[in-house]
Amino acid sequence: MKTDVFVIGGGAAGLAAAAKAAERGAHVVLAEPFGLGGRMLTHIECGVGGMTGPELAARLVSGMRASGRVRVLRTAVVRVSPDKTVETAGGDGSFVCTAGAVVLACGGRDVPLSGTGTPFPAGIDGIFTASEALTAHCLFGKRIGRRAVVIGAGGEGLTVARRLALEGTTVVGVTETASSPRASALSVRDCIDDLRIPLYLSARVLSVKGGDRVESVRVSSGSDEFILRCDAVVCAAGRLPDCSLYPFAEVCASGIPAVDSAFMTGSAGFFIAGGALHSCGSPGGTSLSDGSAAGRAAAAYALGGERIRASYSLTAGKGIGYVVPSRFAVGSEFRAAVRPSADIPSGYVIMRSPSGELLFRSNRTALCSGRETLICVPSEAACGDLIVSAEAI
Amino acid sequence: MKEIRCTACERGCLLLADSDLYEISVSGNGCERGREYALAECINPVRCATFNVRVAGGSRPVVSSKTARPVAVAKILPLSRMILRLEVQAPIAAGQTLFASLLGERIVATSSVEKEG
Amino acid sequence: MYDFLIIGGGVIGCALARELSRYNATVAVAEKENDVCALESRVPAAICAARSMGCGDPVAARYAALGEKMFRAYAVASDIPYIKTGCTLRFTPERARAVAADCGRYGIRFESRGACGTDGENPEEMFFPDAGMTDGCDAVYALRENAAAGGAEFIFGFSVSRCERSDGSLTAVASDGRRLTARRVINCAGSGGGPVARALGDFIYLRHAPVDMEVVRCDKPLGSPLFVGRDMLLPAENGCVAGTVGGCIPRSVPVAAGCRDAAARMAAAAGIDCSEPRACSVLRTFSDSMIFRPGNAEGVTHVLGAGVGGLTAAPAVAADYVRSAGLVRKNGAIPAVRRFPRIRELSAHERNALARMRADYAELVCAVPPVTFGEVREAVARGAKDAAGAARRLLRAGERGGVRFTEAVRRAAAERRV
Numbered sequence: 001m002k003t004d005v006f007v008i009g010g011g012a013a014g015l016a017a018a019a020k021a022a023e024r025g026a027h028v029v030l031a032e033p034f035g036l037g038g039r040m041l042t043h044i045e046c047g048v049g050g051m052t053g054p055e056l057a058a059r060l061v062s063g064m065r066a067s068g069r070v071r072v073l074r075t076a077v078v079r080v081s082p083d084k085t086v087e088t089a090g091g092d093g094s095f096v097c098t099a100g101a102v103v104l105a106c107g108g109r110d111v112p113l114s115g116t117g118t119p120f121p122a123g124i125d126g127i128f129t130a131s132e133a134l135t136a137h138c139l140f141g142k143r144i145g146r147r148a149v150v151i152g153a154g155g156e157g158l159t160v161a162r163r164l165a166l167e168g169t170t171v172v173g174v175t176e177t178a179s180s181p182r183a184s185a186l187s188v189r190d191c192i193d194d195l196r197i198p199l200y201l202s203a204r205v206l207s208v209k210g211g212d213r214v215e216s217v218r219v220s221s222g223s224d225e226f227i228l229r230c231d232a233v234v235c236a237a238g239r240l241p242d243c244s245l246y247p248f249a250e251v252c253a254s255g256i257p258a259v260d261s262a263f264m265t266g267s268a269g270f271f272i273a274g275g276a277l278h279s280c281g282s283p284g285g286t287s288l289s290d291g292s293a294a295g296r297a298a299a300a301y302a303l304g305g306e307r308i309r310a311s312y313s314l315t316a317g318k319g320i321g322y323v324v325p326s327r328f329a330v331g332s333e334f335r336a337a338v339r340p341s342a343d344i345p346s347g348y349v350i351m352r353s354p355s356g357e358l359l360f361r362s363n364r365t366a367l368c369s370g371r372e373t374l375i376c377v378p379s380e381a382a383c384g385d386l387i388v389s390a391e392a393i
Numbered sequence: 394m395k396e397i398r399c400t401a402c403e404r405g406c407l408l409l410a411d412s413d414l415y416e417i418s419v420s421g422n423g424c425e426r427g428r429e430y431a432l433a434e435c436i437n438p439v440r441c442a443t444f445n446v447r448v449a450g451g452s453r454p455v456v457s458s459k460t461a462r463p464v465a466v467a468k469i470l471p472l473s474r475m476i477l478r479l480e481v482q483a484p485i486a487a488g489q490t491l492f493a494s495l496l497g498e499r500i501v502a503t504s505s506v507e508k509e510g
Numbered sequence: 511m512y513d514f515l516i517i518g519g520g521v522i523g524c525a526l527a528r529e530l531s532r533y534n535a536t537v538a539v540a541e542k543e544n545d546v547c548a549l550e551s552r553v554p555a556a557i558c559a560a561r562s563m564g565c566g567d568p569v570a571a572r573y574a575a576l577g578e579k580m581f582r583a584y585a586v587a588s589d590i591p592y593i594k595t596g597c598t599l600r601f602t603p604e605r606a607r608a609v610a611a612d613c614g615r616y617g618i619r620f621e622s623r624g625a626c627g628t629d630g631e632n633p634e635e636m637f638f639p640d641a642g643m644t645d646g647c648d649a650v651y652a653l654r655e656n657a658a659a660g661g662a663e664f665i666f667g668f669s670v671s672r673c674e675r676s677d678g679s680l681t682a683v684a685s686d687g688r689r690l691t692a693r694r695v696i697n698c699a700g701s702g703g704g705p706v707a708r709a710l711g712d713f714i715y716l717r718h719a720p721v722d723m724e725v726v727r728c729d730k731p732l733g734s735p736l737f738v739g740r741d742m743l744l745p746a747e748n749g750c751v752a753g754t755v756g757g758c759i760p761r762s763v764p765v766a767a768g769c770r771d772a773a774a775r776m777a778a779a780a781g782i783d784c785s786e787p788r789a790c791s792v793l794r795t796f797s798d799s800m801i802f803r804p805g806n807a808e809g810v811t812h813v814l815g816a817g818v819g820g821l822t823a824a825p826a827v828a829a830d831y832v833r834s835a836g837l838v839r840k841n842g843a844i845p846a847v848r849r850f851p852r853i854r855e856l857s858a859h860e861r862n863a864l865a866r867m868r869a870d871y872a873e874l875v876c877a878v879p880p881v882t883f884g885e886v887r888e889a890v891a892r893g894a895k896d897a898a899g900a901a902r903r904l905l906r907a908g909e910r911g912g913v914r915f916t917e918a919v920r921r922a923a924a925e926r927r928v
Binding site: 041044045046050052053054055057058137138139141165166167168185188189190193194197327351 | 397398399427438440441442443444445447449453454455457459464466468473474477487503505
């Protein structure tokens, strides 16, 4: 099988990439093993523009189908080789497809409880990640337990807490290691204030105890230690970008794959977008625009064999955890997603040249270490290597 | 005295709304939208609530749904408790009304479910 | 009444059951967990005799050497996945000399690669070309299925609390009152071997000692497993390292998460806080040396303390026991139970052919790694009792099945009950 653009993953980024690439005239194959829409299907809250996740997914899917050049395969991709051959398994069948360009939009992976360093007994039941809990409720209609503790008060943690509380599970508490919830004010209002779920800030989970099933969670907050009795623990400690399907991508020190402003990796013709690249916010936000840009660039590459232009680098400086993309083309404006390493209630994102000259300063924004901030860098600033830093006012 | 987190923009100012018999005074807001938001929150806080409703005879066991218009916050938990006990029949189209009046609110499906088989 | 009762369904127990099931004898295996290899880590296991060399334990060394030589044929006969990769070990200079001496005595080939200075110590690196790699869990499951096909019975949830003697036979009584009677009893209950031995009327002292888990960095891809002293590092597909029991949690990513998972789970099972991965110890139960001898009572044999090299020694131990028991082989050929196909290991063409034959091999229940409902059904049919058991058979260290996987296991188990 041959195609112009192969999109791996049918979530927000994948659907947007497929739609855009088809719009640009490329033949697209999209491989998605489960429902088209990815995390949008489990995020049933009212989000952007008053639309819930499934409604947004339905709109993206019909937009993608309208172009008529996208073939959707219900299958899982098992291997991607450097010569742009993609092998799939299961579902509609095992295909081997050669593509002109490959877009990896397979999403990120939740950090499991074992990744947070909290000790818990081996083989214990009742520990879930945030997306597992949401999938259980929204796709399988099953509850995960009667009393649950949610670890992590980011957007995802609060969404899970809300879903659990509305579906009959008592949420015993939401713990968060930072001193303020990392989620947007909207989420906090919807999830904590309205439903009166106990929120424990500056609280570290010391251990999870239980026999066959979780029985209690020991939390230390400041100088007290207390025990929350529960029969389910949901770990919403963040999401890691996961491009394990394409292990040849070079990865920066922070764990983010290195891409340029068109989302192309160092290897020509491979694009990474959405959750597979960086931690996007609620589904349907940044990943949509990432996917569109990647789809457009992939179509341009596959149809026209776009030459790689000279790239300058964008590195993370003081106060910044990571910055996406890590390279950009000279002289064109681009959008950068910046993740601060500490909370700054009111500050600027500053880009300097390596010699210290100030090239660009963003508007005053609130910087939160739990979220990415999007900055539009104008073309005048994109004239050389840049170092990004965050400074308080 | 009510503490409200403003959601008008991403700054999320912490507003303080104090009401006496004749007027509500708002402080801590960074802009006018915050003040209006605080007033709305004090008088009648509304949200658009979403639920998963059980489906009988469908290809999926639940369908996601939302209230057709924003509802008062106080109704959300009672609505959720009622919906947990109810069930709808497949097939369901997105946008279809699942319950015409539950505590006075219309519940609308946001995704579709085909008949089983 | 059974001819043989094997207490402990671990590596040695399953290997013995498989061997004995080929002879005219009735065999029962009593295991206290609800499945074999209940606490197994799912990281690759090395079949390397040299790990048991040079520590002054002639019994372990001899069986490990024999087992390593037998393993290739054994793996083919029982359909255990096995590749001969060779194995690299690093020892302290004194232990390296002892290992070299033992290898000469037991006929294990090795190449000395000289000193490789790391961080102040000066370990010696040795390469053993005849060693290989297998999957510990897969091996034990294959042995169990072959044993069951040959007529051995597996009884789970049976925790031996005491034994009764009558003329010519022994009865093991479980803590819940169930009884199993047999003419001969083999105690290979591993870390639970001490109490079982006491129930059988022997006193065997099993020493508990911490084995340090080191955090070791390995940057370049390795073609063969690499050992550091008693600890072990294994290469994964893209050249990074995995860890194992008494093993190392690598600092390098990726794949590290899976092995840190496995090591953390094993530490947690021993009740040890693993939040500080550098300074972490795992309690291992082992005797001063491997024990393979008859007990005080007639008909009782103890096989304990094979330790980390248990899988390597298993074929030799089983063959030795059967030889000493003087049994008659069953008539006719006993077909080996084939390992059921795993989607992730087949080529695209094979996958399509399989999907055409059985529709449930096309239904995906997990995308990364690709797992289909057909495999879940097979795993449940062959003894997985819950999602954890199915995960041990179908997934590797650190991989999570997710909610779809758990639901699929539940569906397959419900189908079986009906």
